[in-house]
Amino acid sequence: MHPFTTEADKAIGAIGEAELIGRIRSWLGPCTPAAPYGMGDDCAVLQKKSNLSAIDPVIYGKHFDDSVSPQDAGAKLLKRNLSDIAAMGGKPNDALLALTPSANLRLDWIEQFIGGLREVAERYGVTIIGGDVAEAPGEAFIAHLTITGFAEKPIPRRGAKTGDTLWVTGSLGGSIIGKHYNFEPRLREGQWLADHGSVRGMIDLTDGLSKDLPQLLPDGAVALLNLDQIPLSYEAHSMAQKSNQVPLYHAFSDGEDYELAFALAAEAEPEAFLKAWKNEFELPLTCIGQISTVSEMSDDRLLNSETQKAISFGNGYEHLFIRP
Amino acid sequence: MHPFTTEADKAIGAIGEAELIGRIRSWLGPCTPAAPYGMGDDCAVLQKKSNLSAIDPVIYGKHFDDSVSPQDAGAKLLKRNLSDIAAMGGKPNDALLALTPSANLRLDWIEQFIGGLREVAERYGVTIIGGDVAEAPGEAFIAHLTITGFAEKPIPRRGAKTGDTLWVTGSLGGSIIGKHYNFEPRLREGQWLADHGSVRGMIDLTDGLSKDLPQLLPDGAVALLNLDQIPLSYEAHSMAQKSNQVPLYHAFSDGEDYELAFALAAEAEPEAFLKAWKNEFELPLTCIGQISTVSEMSDDRLLNSETQKAISFGNGYEHLFIRP
Incomplete structure (x- = not known):
């Protein structure tokens, strides 16, 4: 589904920031806390004791395209951050959602995106406690999610020793x-x-x-x-x-x-x-x-391990590479 | 200063993501923790007890333009998030930095941007404990900062009563x-x-x-x-x-x-x-x-209060308004 529209009345620009935040709050339903805390305040107030935090985006044209449903894109945003918490051995707690859309983003598209995110949030007990909405230049949709979590003893990437x-x-x-x-x-x-x-x-x-x-x-x-x-x-x-x-x-x-x-x-x-x-x-x-x-x-x-020779199957996915 | 370049060897795309993260780490100096925790792991490990969190971006073409120095833009990113912590009555702790640049972003520009951010981080005792780098579509520079902080008794927006x-x-x-x-x-x-x-x-x-x-x-x-x-x-x-x-x-x-x-x-x-x-x-x-x-x-x-009539001096800055 294509995220953008030329029909002004079907775009988020038609309702403005305050109304959009209100709708996101209602679309998230039980996954966002009631006032006075929660979305719309200067800061979010963390609901649980946390010692882990990560931030990862999904970007239209990079992480997904028109062939992907908005629900799947929204679900992926939360799931890829949950995967970071998993990699530290942690339990997820609260999340902040920062949307950077252009004003011509379709309202029904973002509703479904939030719906997909909510479904994952409910499944894993994550609460969306706040975030931000800012207008992107050009035609774009970028969403960042900051996740918090807790691990008694976080497992870093770099802790292994020779022989492991x-x-x-x-x-x-x-x-x-x-x-x-x-x-x-x-x-x-x-x-x-x-x-x-x-x-x-x-x-x-x-x-x-x-x-x-x-x-x-x-x-x-x-x-x-x-x-x-x-x-x-x-x-x-x-x-x-x-x-x-x-x-x-x-x-x-x-x-x-x-x-x-x-x-x-x-x-x-x-x-x-x-x-x-x-x-x-x-x-x-x-x-x-x-x-x-x-x-x-x-x-x-x-x-x-058999030949002691280097394994050369490409270099994995390289970001920010200027293509000729 | 214009953030983008057509000279490929002066752009971040020339060095790739891993090297860019390494340089950001060195530019931040004492403001980022040593391994095994800190930038580059799956999650950041919060250094201090936190119960507040906020996320705000700066976007080229929206929050700043070529007339603004990269140092000022970087400083503003952290200061506007610190202002959110101030508005809850909190003390700032740790931060995550998520950069969404196009690959043609100038290396010297982003070095100065990080320099401006570091100066503010040092002044207020904020540690940059992690973040993300992802490529923006088109020609763009977007930076989000997630700040954490602590307040014994956070002051929400909505707590006032009639007569206050x-x-x-x-x-x-x-x-x-x-x-x-x-x-x-x-x-x-x-x-x-x-x-x-x-x-x-x-x-x-x-x-x-x-x-x-x-x-x-x-x-x-x-x-x-x-x-x-x-x-x-x-x-x-x-x-x-x-x-x-x-x-x-x-x-x-x-x-x-x-x-x-x-x-x-x-x-x-x-x-x-x-x-x-x-x-x-x-x-x-x-x-x-x-x-x-x-x-x-x-x-x-x-x-x-004198006339009991409505004050009408515009509606403040409205985001996401589709301009005709």
Whole structure:
């Protein structure tokens, strides 16, 4: 659905900022707190104790296009932020919603966008406590969501050590076929992993293994990966048939898997760990390799454990690249 | 200074997202925490106990143009968010910075923008703990900042009652001449007012008295304003000479004063209150009227206390209005 209209009476510009905020409040229903606090005040008042915060946008023309329903776009905005909370092992709390639309945004489009966001907010118990509306230049729709959450012991990306094993949840690659909307943030899994105590570095896979996995590595360390063990999605195989690439390429380069990758302490028992996971979750969990060091200096961070050679399946999704 | 360039090697697109985040981190220096937490992780970890949060953007072509230095634009982004914390009576803590530039943004421009933001962050003890970088469509620069803060007892906009007196700090109008960059968020004043205990509704003046003052009024109440008492700035008088409007028009309509307006409980002693203020601050504080009710129903919320007639000096700054 195309977000913009030339019919002035069907656009948000026809009702102005105050009325738009009032409507968003009513569309959100029980997901936004009653006055005196909540949307429309100078600050939002956090409802719960929080120590985590993240901000991520969805942008028309970049993160979605006319082929995507406004509900799916709104749902994705919250889900991608929830995935960041999951990657720290946290529970989500409150959110701020900042909309930057042009005045010709369709009113029925933004109502459905908020509806999709609300559905996810209700499912995960997130409250939209405030935000902002500002007019974008040109014809544009940009929405930022700031999420807050809490983790007793947040798991950073950089906490792993040499000898730790590397794991991923679910299966990877080919998200463009549909998974980049049709995913669930791994919140319950992330919390379980944080509670386990032996997970000491974690990230959610948004830009592909090539770009995301090196973030888990200590300075100077490499990942020795068992390529036979990378869990490939059905979509990775489908994509490979069209792209003339091997399915592994898509797991390393596509991004937007929204699965968790993490390092398990070398001291932990992998078999017992996997058994405990399987008692709790149906979602596959796979050990894909180990953190190691190599004698010769190189920029290559991901190596094939069999050949010790660099893995080169593209560089993951690169942002802000000026295309020729 | 114009933010964009056609010379690819001088633009942020030449270095990519990861390198840009690294440079922002170094430009921020002591204002951003060391690893493992801080910019670049999935979530930021809040450094201090917070119960307040707000998000506000600056947008090229809307909030600033080529006549504004990048330093001033960066400083304004943080200051307008700090003004929201001030309006709740809070102290600022941590911030997230979300940049949405097009890839042709000048590297030297964004370095200076961050420099201006850092100067304000250092002055007010704010730490930039995380954020996001995403590419804007077209040629654009949008920056959102999410601020967190803490107030023992946050002052909402809507807490005032009939009979309360209405007050404003500083002087109003004509901000476009320079004050919309050259302002200080009224943090110390807002905290003092919250501590005083008799202030029960507060807002920062961003859209002009016409639009902001009604936000303080209980349902069905009006503000009886003593127009002789509205504190007019030098700039309001300057503007009036060019605009063919009275100076009062600019106090009601211009916006971006970043002063505080608040309601003092009817039970409080105005003279003792003003004396206590003057012991603490040089900044003027003025009682401009009182909250009241009127017998006949009307949409007019701001009345001249002498004539009981509606005050009509424009409607304040209206966002998202489709211009013909």
